[in-house]
Amino acid sequence: MNPARAGFGAMLLLAGAACAATDAPRIVRAELVRDGDRHLLSAEVEYRFSEAATEALQNGVPLTLQLNLQISRERRYWWDETMVDTRWSFRLRYHSLAKLYQWVEDDGRAPRGFASLAALLEEMGAVRRLEVPTAAVLIPGQTYQARLAVSLDIESLPLPLRPVAYLSPAWYLGSPWFQWSFVD
Amino acid sequence: MVLRRLKPPVSLTIAVLFAAIVASLHLMSSATQDSSRLGQLYSSLLLINSLGSLLLLGLVGANIYWLLKQLKRKVAGSRCTARMVFLFILLSLAPASIVFYYSMQFLQQSIDSWFDVRIDRAMEDALQLGQAAMDEQMRTVLRQTEQAAERLENVPDSMLGITLSELYDTPQDADFTVFSKQGRILAASGADSIVPDLPNEGILLQLRHGRSHVGLEPAAEADQGLRIRAVAVVNARDESYFLQTLYPVPRRLAELADTVESAFVHYKELNYLRNSLKASFSLTLSLILLLSLLAAIWSAFASIRRIVAPVRRLVQGTRAVAEGDYEKRLPVKSKDELGFLVESFNAMTAKLARARDEAHNSRQEVERQRAYLETLLGNLSSGVLSFDSRLKLQTANHASGVILHADLPNRINTPLAKLAELYPHLADALALVGERGMRDKPWQEEITLDGPEGRQHLLSHGTPLLNGDRGWHGAVVVFDDVTELIRAQRSAAWGEVAQRLAHEIKNPLTPIQLSAERLRHKLAGALGDPEAQVLDRSTRTIVQQVEAMKTMVNAFAEYAKPARMQLQPVQLSTLIEEVVTLYPPKSGVRFELQLSDGLPAISADPVKLRQVLHNLIKNAQEATAEGEGVIQLLTRMVPDRYHCWIELLVRDNGPGVPPEQVERVFEPYVTTKTKGTGLGLAIVKKIIEEHGGTIRHDAGYRDGAGFIIRLPLPDAVATSETVING
Numbered sequence: 001m002n003p004a005r006a007g008f009g010a011m012l013l014l015a016g017a018a019c020a021a022t023d024a025p026r027i028v029r030a031e032l033v034r035d036g037d038r039h040l041l042s043a044e045v046e047y048r049f050s051e052a053a054t055e056a057l058q059n060g061v062p063l064t065l066q067l068n069l070q071i072s073r074e075r076r077y078w079w080d081e082t083m084v085d086t087r088w089s090f091r092l093r094y095h096s097l098a099k100l101y102q103w104v105e106d107d108g109r110a111p112r113g114f115a116s117l118a119a120l121l122e123e124m125g126a127v128r129r130l131e132v133p134t135a136a137v138l139i140p141g142q143t144y145q146a147r148l149a150v151s152l153d154i155e156s157l158p159l160p161l162r163p164v165a166y167l168s169p170a171w172y173l174g175s176p177w178f179q180w181s182f183v184d
Numbered sequence: 185m186v187l188r189r190l191k192p193p194v195s196l197t198i199a200v201l202f203a204a205i206v207a208s209l210h211l212m213s214s215a216t217q218d219s220s221r222l223g224q225l226y227s228s229l230l231l232i233n234s235l236g237s238l239l240l241l242g243l244v245g246a247n248i249y250w251l252l253k254q255l256k257r258k259v260a261g262s263r264c265t266a267r268m269v270f271l272f273i274l275l276s277l278a279p280a281s282i283v284f285y286y287s288m289q290f291l292q293q294s295i296d297s298w299f300d301v302r303i304d305r306a307m308e309d310a311l312q313l314g315q316a317a318m319d320e321q322m323r324t325v326l327r328q329t330e331q332a333a334e335r336l337e338n339v340p341d342s343m344l345g346i347t348l349s350e351l352y353d354t355p356q357d358a359d360f361t362v363f364s365k366q367g368r369i370l371a372a373s374g375a376d377s378i379v380p381d382l383p384n385e386g387i388l389l390q391l392r393h394g395r396s397h398v399g400l401e402p403a404a405e406a407d408q409g410l411r412i413r414a415v416a417v418v419n420a421r422d423e424s425y426f427l428q429t430l431y432p433v434p435r436r437l438a439e440l441a442d443t444v445e446s447a448f449v450h451y452k453e454l455n456y457l458r459n460s461l462k463a464s465f466s467l468t469l470s471l472i473l474l475l476s477l478l479a480a481i482w483s484a485f486a487s488i489r490r491i492v493a494p495v496r497r498l499v500q501g502t503r504a505v506a507e508g509d510y511e512k513r514l515p516v517k518s519k520d521e522l523g524f525l526v527e528s529f530n531a532m533t534a535k536l537a538r539a540r541d542e543a544h545n546s547r548q549e550v551e552r553q554r555a556y557l558e559t560l561l562g563n564l565s566s567g568v569l570s571f572d573s574r575l576k577l578q579t580a581n582h583a584s585g586v587i588l589h590a591d592l593p594n595r596i597n598t599p600l601a602k603l604a605e606l607y608p609h610l611a612d613a614l615a616l617v618g619e620r621g622m623r624d625k626p627w628q629e630e631i632t633l634d635g636p637e638g639r640q641h642l643l644s645h646g647t648p649l650l651n652g653d654r655g656w657h658g659a660v661v662v663f664d665d666v667t668e669l670i671r672a673q674r675s676a677a678w679g680e681v682a683q684r685l686a687h688e689i690k691n692p693l694t695p696i697q698l699s700a701e702r703l704r705h706k707l708a709g710a711l712g713d714p715e716a717q718v719l720d721r722s723t724r725t726i727v728q729q730v731e732a733m734k735t736m737v738n739a740f741a742e743y744a745k746p747a748r749m750q751l752q753p754v755q756l757s758t759l760i761e762e763v764v765t766l767y768p769p770k771s772g773v774r775f776e777l778q779l780s781d782g783l784p785a786i787s788a789d790p791v792k793l794r795q796v797l798h799n800l801i802k803n804a805q806e807a808t809a810e811g812e813g814v815i816q817l818l819t820r821m822v823p824d825r826y827h828c829w830i831e832l833l834v835r836d837n838g839p840g841v842p843p844e845q846v847e848r849v850f851e852p853y854v855t856t857k858t859k860g861t862g863l864g865l866a867i868v869k870k871i872i873e874e875h876g877g878t879i880r881h882d883a884g885y886r887d888g889a890g891f892i893i894r895l896p897l898p899d900a901v902a903t904s905e906t907v908i909n910g
Binding site: 055056059060061094095096097098100102110111112113114115119123154155158159160161162163164166 | 226227230311314315318381384385386399400401402403410441444445448449450452453455456457460461463464465467
């Protein structure tokens with residue numbers, strides 16, 4: 001493959017992000033609630049996987065998704081200051097022997113199994129009370145901008161699949177940013 | 185342009201570039217082959233190498249563009265560079281393409297050979313075998329759980345824990361949990377009962393419909409293998425709840441199942457990624473080839489440019505030499521054959537420059553000599569002509585043209601015969617020169633020719649021009665117009681004669697006269713009348729003749745007397761008009777005057793000029809018939825090459841000068857008339873020449889006698905005056 005085309009493809013990838021919105025996840029709702037010296041993130045994510053991604057999953061390729069939350073403060077004469085930038089990673093894999101779709105989280109908890117992908121995605125879509133360490137950063141009473149997005153971590157795909165994933169819109173499984181502002 | 189100006193040592197650049205490329209490619213190749221730590225760098229490496237390729241592509245493109253531009257402008261060395269680059273690309277591209285093609289083939293085939301239908305089948309079967317073994321276990325656990333659930337029916341809540349312990353009295357790794365529909369734990373027993381693991385929503389939904397559930401799932405801790413979750417409904421009296429059994433699959437079985445599962449997954453993943461794998465290997469290989477090729481081509485450009493540089497400089501140098509710049513020196517930058525060539529070129533141009541300088545100097549010397557010769561010839565009063573071997577005129581100085589009355593300086597390269605045609609009055613003389621000129625020895629001869637101003641005497645010397653081997657290849661003729669010299673000699677002779685004669689004749693005249701008078705005086709009374717008459721008549725005749733003779737001798741003496749001039753500015757036209765008024769119509773001549781207005785004054789002796797005019801008028805008057813004489817007097821200004829002259833033409837309608845006398849008409853006693861002293865024109869000529877002017881017979885005028893007098897304008901007069909006085 002021509003590397004010139006690869007570079008060109010990388011540009012296409014960025015441009016194609018919006019076009020591939022039909023097969024991409026979408027964040028329906030999100031909110032941050034203060035709980036003592038931390039915040040809790042609740043959100044509703046509508047996961048939609050492209051055929052290519054589903055097929056790869058069924059063929060034993062684990063998919064890693066990342067939920068990215070950024071909290072920033074508006075500054076009048078300067079760029080917004082990013083106060084918090086947190087990522088949660090979780091992996092999806094198919095267990096052939098048990099015929100289960102598994103949701104593996106980073107925190108060492110037991111993988112959760114689901115008989116169908118739809119069940120898994122539904123369960124995964126309901127984000128409940130995720131802890132955001134904000135104690136030292138956010139000042140109560142101030143208004144902040146928060147934004148949330150979910151994306152597929154292409155770098156954790158098997159190596160041969162990465163160039164294809166970078167170049168093919170079918171593999172762009174990122175949601176657009178969901179933005180909201182809140183008063184702490 | 186900027187790229188060319190930034191010039192680190194080429195070899196260093198190439199070495200660094202190659203090292204970077206090889207390192208990057210090696211890393212990428214390693215990353216492609218195994219998914220170790222390098223695997224994380226794969227994308228970055230791919231991007232870096234792609235950017236590297238793009239950069240190299242840009243460099244190569246810029247070089248090609250530069251080369252094409254140079255080719256179009258036909259810059260020295262560009263074609264050589266193009267040919268070498270083309271050859272190099274061809275030589276590197278051909279084997280690389282072949283290797284690439286077969287590598288790709290090999291790659292495709294070897295990846296395909298990993299996969300086999302039988303292995304596919306075996307893997308599927310192994311998995312199914314595992315699943316069958318697990319199903320057996322699961323069925324057993326489910327049956328046990330359902331039996332236990334039946335036994336738990338109608339057991340009060342408080343007794344649930346005890347009953348549960350009783351049911352499973354044999355120590356097992358299994359966990360038992362009884363929980364309500366709302367997920368509240370009613371009782372738990374087992375190895376890990378601190379935080380019982382409840383089933384998820386999907387299973388609960390199934391249970392609420394009254395159906396039992398059994399399923400295989402990985403254990404909570406990764407190293408604990410698999411476990412079986414069985415949930416059965418316990419139909420209690422007032423409310424039904426669920427009994428869950430979490431049963432770890434026996435370790436050995438779990439291990440085997442895990443092996444089978446991971447192998448199957450790995451194989452399936454590999455199978456699924458087969459095309460991607462091929463693509464990524466191909467991509468890596470292509471990138472390696474592309475980078476290597478581009479780097480090689482770029483290096484080729486850099487090295488070829490270095491190799492061709494001396495050739496280009498040589499070509500530029502040669503062009504400069506061709507355009508005459510012999511000062512061009514090329515820098516010697518290498519010690520190889522090309523360096524030797526450049527050194528030789530420098531030596532050659534140095535020699536050329538030296539030779540050019542010498543040639544230039546000698547040419548200048550020749551030019552100087554030529555100019556010197558030309559000046560010499562130009563200012564020579566002698567005429568000089570030279571002819572080449574085919575008797576074509578090669579040299580003709582100004583004097584030759586003036587003497588021969590022919591525009592010879594502008595007839596260079598004209599053959600002698602053609603010159604004779606162009607100037608008929610020179611025909612005889614040129615024929616003689618031609619004949620004499622062919623001789624191998626010098627010659628000398630007096631040539632006479634009839635020019636437009638009368639007969640001319642030329643004293644000519646001829647010298648043959650001989651080449652290196654003494655062969656004749658031309659001639660030089662030098663001639664002097666000795667007409668004036670001969671005339672002057674004749675005049676001088678006449679002057680001498682006149683003075684002698686005057687002296688010798690005048691001396692005895694007075695005694696003769698006195699003697700005659702005395703004779704008459706003494707004998708007048710002694711003789712008779714008739715004798716006295718004879719005596720008186722004779723002595724009177726003697727006295728008269730002696731007087732006449734005295735007059736003649738005086739005139740002669742006047743002619744021979746050295747000049748005494750009283751120069752002053754004279755308006756010639758005014759003078760002429762004054763003189764003409766002295767000849768009234770009854771004197772027998774009529775004047776036609778054509779006097780130019782505004783002629784400058786000349787410096788002359790007016791008395792002598794009057795004499796000139798009187799002599800000429802008298803000459804004409806005597807030559808023409810009584811009462812029919814017409815005398816034309818014309819004045820005009822005539823510019824010459826060096827001077828300006830005032831020309832006076834005097835013409836009559838008489839019989840003209842007989843041809844045999846034309847040459848000697850200005851000599852004393854040359855006359856056709858019976859009257860006069862025969863000195864008129866001789867005196868005129870003498871006076872005119874004393875004024876620095878010339879007089880000649882107007883040969884072109886056929887209706888009578890005509891004379892042309894030229895008098896110089898003051899600056900020229902001043903010169904001639906000094907000559908005369910000196």
